[in-house]
Amino acid sequence: MNSFLPSGALERSDMLRALRLYGTRVFLVGNPMIFTAGIFILLAVMTAHELHTALLTQSLEKALKHSSILNAALAATFLQNCLQTHAGNQIGASQARAVPGLLHAEARAAALVSMVVLVALSGLLAWSGVPLHDTLFYTLLNTVPSVAQWYAPPQQSSRRLKAITTLTGFALLLGLMLLTFTTDFPLWALTRPAILTVPADIAMMGLLTAAIMTLPNRLHSPAMMSPTDGMTAPAPAFPTPDTTPRLVPHDLSFYQLRQMLLAPASPTTLKNDLLISLFMPACAVMIMASLPLGHGGFGTRIAHLTPGMTILIALQDGWIRTRTHWPLLLTTGRFGSRLDFVRAVFTAKASRVLMTAPLRTVSLMLPITLFRPLAPTHALLDGAELLIATLGVTFCGSLPFLVMKQPPQNLVVALSLAPAFILQLCNPFILGARIFGPIALGIAALGALCFFLVPPRLARADWPYETE
Amino acid sequence: MQDRNIPSHGAPFSLPVEVSHLTKSFGSFTALDDVSFSIAQGETVALLGRNGAGKSTLIGCLMGFLLADSGNIDIFGHSIASLPREIRARTGFVPQTMTGFGTFRVAQLMDYIAAFYGELPPVDPALMAWADLDPRKMVRSLSGGQKQRLAIVLAMRHNPEFLVLDEPVASLDPHARRDFMNLLDSYTQRTGASILISSHILSDLERLCSRLLFVRQGRVVLDVPTETFRATTRWLEHPTPDQVLAALPADIQILGQRPDALLVHGWTEDLALPDGIQTVVPDFEDAFLEITAPRTTPAEAETPNAAA
Numbered sequence: 001m002n003s004f005l006p007s008g009a010l011e012r013s014d015m016l017r018a019l020r021l022y023g024t025r026v027f028l029v030g031n032p033m034i035f036t037a038g039i040f041i042l043l044a045v046m047t048a049h050e051l052h053t054a055l056l057t058q059s060l061e062k063a064l065k066h067s068s069i070l071n072a073a074l075a076a077t078f079l080q081n082c083l084q085t086h087a088g089n090q091i092g093a094s095q096a097r098a099v100p101g102l103l104h105a106e107a108r109a110a111a112l113v114s115m116v117v118l119v120a121l122s123g124l125l126a127w128s129g130v131p132l133h134d135t136l137f138y139t140l141l142n143t144v145p146s147v148a149q150w151y152a153p154p155q156q157s158s159r160r161l162k163a164i165t166t167l168t169g170f171a172l173l174l175g176l177m178l179l180t181f182t183t184d185f186p187l188w189a190l191t192r193p194a195i196l197t198v199p200a201d202i203a204m205m206g207l208l209t210a211a212i213m214t215l216p217n218r219l220h221s222p223a224m225m226s227p228t229d230g231m232t233a234p235a236p237a238f239p240t241p242d243t244t245p246r247l248v249p250h251d252l253s254f255y256q257l258r259q260m261l262l263a264p265a266s267p268t269t270l271k272n273d274l275l276i277s278l279f280m281p282a283c284a285v286m287i288m289a290s291l292p293l294g295h296g297g298f299g300t301r302i303a304h305l306t307p308g309m310t311i312l313i314a315l316q317d318g319w320i321r322t323r324t325h326w327p328l329l330l331t332t333g334r335f336g337s338r339l340d341f342v343r344a345v346f347t348a349k350a351s352r353v354l355m356t357a358p359l360r361t362v363s364l365m366l367p368i369t370l371f372r373p374l375a376p377t378h379a380l381l382d383g384a385e386l387l388i389a390t391l392g393v394t395f396c397g398s399l400p401f402l403v404m405k406q407p408p409q410n411l412v413v414a415l416s417l418a419p420a421f422i423l424q425l426c427n428p429f430i431l432g433a434r435i436f437g438p439i440a441l442g443i444a445a446l447g448a449l450c451f452f453l454v455p456p457r458l459a460r461a462d463w464p465y466e467t468e
Numbered sequence: 469m470q471d472r473n474i475p476s477h478g479a480p481f482s483l484p485v486e487v488s489h490l491t492k493s494f495g496s497f498t499a500l501d502d503v504s505f506s507i508a509q510g511e512t513v514a515l516l517g518r519n520g521a522g523k524s525t526l527i528g529c530l531m532g533f534l535l536a537d538s539g540n541i542d543i544f545g546h547s548i549a550s551l552p553r554e555i556r557a558r559t560g561f562v563p564q565t566m567t568g569f570g571t572f573r574v575a576q577l578m579d580y581i582a583a584f585y586g587e588l589p590p591v592d593p594a595l596m597a598w599a600d601l602d603p604r605k606m607v608r609s610l611s612g613g614q615k616q617r618l619a620i621v622l623a624m625r626h627n628p629e630f631l632v633l634d635e636p637v638a639s640l641d642p643h644a645r646r647d648f649m650n651l652l653d654s655y656t657q658r659t660g661a662s663i664l665i666s667s668h669i670l671s672d673l674e675r676l677c678s679r680l681l682f683v684r685q686g687r688v689v690l691d692v693p694t695e696t697f698r699a700t701t702r703w704l705e706h707p708t709p710d711q712v713l714a715a716l717p718a719d720i721q722i723l724g725q726r727p728d729a730l731l732v733h734g735w736t737e738d739l740a741l742p743d744g745i746q747t748v749v750p751d752f753e754d755a756f757l758e759i760t761a762p763r764t765t766p767a768e769a770e771t772p773n774a775a776a
Binding site for chain 1: 532533553554556557559560561562563564565566568569570571572580581583585606619622
């Protein structure tokens, strides 16, 4: 009986039970990043194999130039994300804290799995011939943004904390991408002496473990039981102008209506979206190119950076993933039948992307055209191809609905993200306009297919209702 | 072999719950203000109050989810701040709504949670029959009411000696609610467990609970056995309640006031009252509304005899 076990043995048996969950569907189901992580693990295996083969005949520096070591880093990031989702589900449960030992068992299991995963990924890279302490150093450095996410799981934390954590995580990720694309950071990380990397590995592992082990305290912090939700102020004796109900409904503008259809939970207004589209890609490229990192002049650095930045114009929000508001909006009767409603959502997304995608493309193309400089016809062709591909990518996330009535959430997430990552690795700057042209047309055709064929399928499927 | 379900830890004669001078604030808002009470073995205590009165905060502190600013909470003689695992295993908690564990199947989750309590006797068939859950269903696919039934099963599966229920029946249908109250009644009779239950279904609480704990604006304003409450709480109807107030003995507690009546606690058959007063047995809901109605001035809020 458990009560007779010494506490150490009891904790071990608790942790083993929690660990076993990682081998069951409890871990796999409802973990939206699992497919994406799987894809990047496969890519990491391919990268390790490429490196292994290349290192037989070349130096590490040359081998890294022709392989995408970033895949391993992204695999580590997405795996951390999967672990966060799983641990958050159990540790954040309303009854979890009342069950003796559960919180610590889950946190210990998550910390252990996290370490094993990182060591395994590093081992995979070490197969190429690079020392394990160096590959671990590189993998751990790339996991730093995930540590920020462990510190405040987005689904549970307060809005302010969530914003701070998201920004910190994004800044760290951007910093790492900047280092990866503009400098020889991977080469630097993979060639450090053991005297530096071993203590750093231990310190970073410690930081990650501490972040995971303290997760129960944060998920069940007093802030989460704030009394203000249920508080009621004494009712005023007479209705004041503020409390008098408005009888005349106020009409929504064309753009507000479309905003509601796309993402009422976390709206980015059209104005903000246009501003972001206009300035963000250009600013990101210019800022990174201005930093004294990497080789060559400003124009060379911009040329080196731009291919990696195509992700900024193609990355999708959760417009097709977040559908919990659909039933409510449908019942307003404003959009007509179910089919009309889904078409309205797709049309709203299309109109939004038709406004923002050209701005994003121009914004990305401008620095490379001006500072590289690029011939205007060349720039126009590259930009047009990118724009066509971006428009297509927007609707690729809805592809699973073509073949399944209720596709798993993780598949939808994977197909929303994957095209943007593909576009990052395969764009006119890397492949050349002639080769990329047909690819862009193919992506656009796929997007158009989704735009026309998915709405009738979605109109006949169940919509999210009363789900967590 | 020692049975997990027999009280075996902590001080042998310690009360299941002892709360003294508990205070808890969130920023400048005082959610609990100098709250003291205890719960004896076998007692079923109703926690009554309006939304935002401090019930959930009190429950959060009692379960150790929230840290009190000052005061003490002892569970089976152990401070909640350092509750040993074996004492925690003697408690159970039903939240207002069940969240998390969505990707488990029902049977899988029950086994998983049960394993943290060690070897347990078979599940009470009456509990399982009441819950009526498909063991193969995934938790996230259950309806709100089914999830709540699962939360109740998880909390009672290990036969806790002290069970805390935070509005457990809000999402249950009337059949499930009535059956659950009967089940809870037979559970306390069978095991001698102590229960603290918060709910807005007053008729259930009046029938089930042996004691009533009224909370208003973070303070316990009335802590009384249900029978005593029924026997000694009365409306004293008179056109000028202020005159009645002046004539009442000092040990009579004023719980509320209407333009034509006073709600008093401590009434007895032989209480000498001025002529012309009509004594009326209050409806439980009316009494609740009167006792828990917010007081607008700090002086009123501070005293139980707020209307006086």
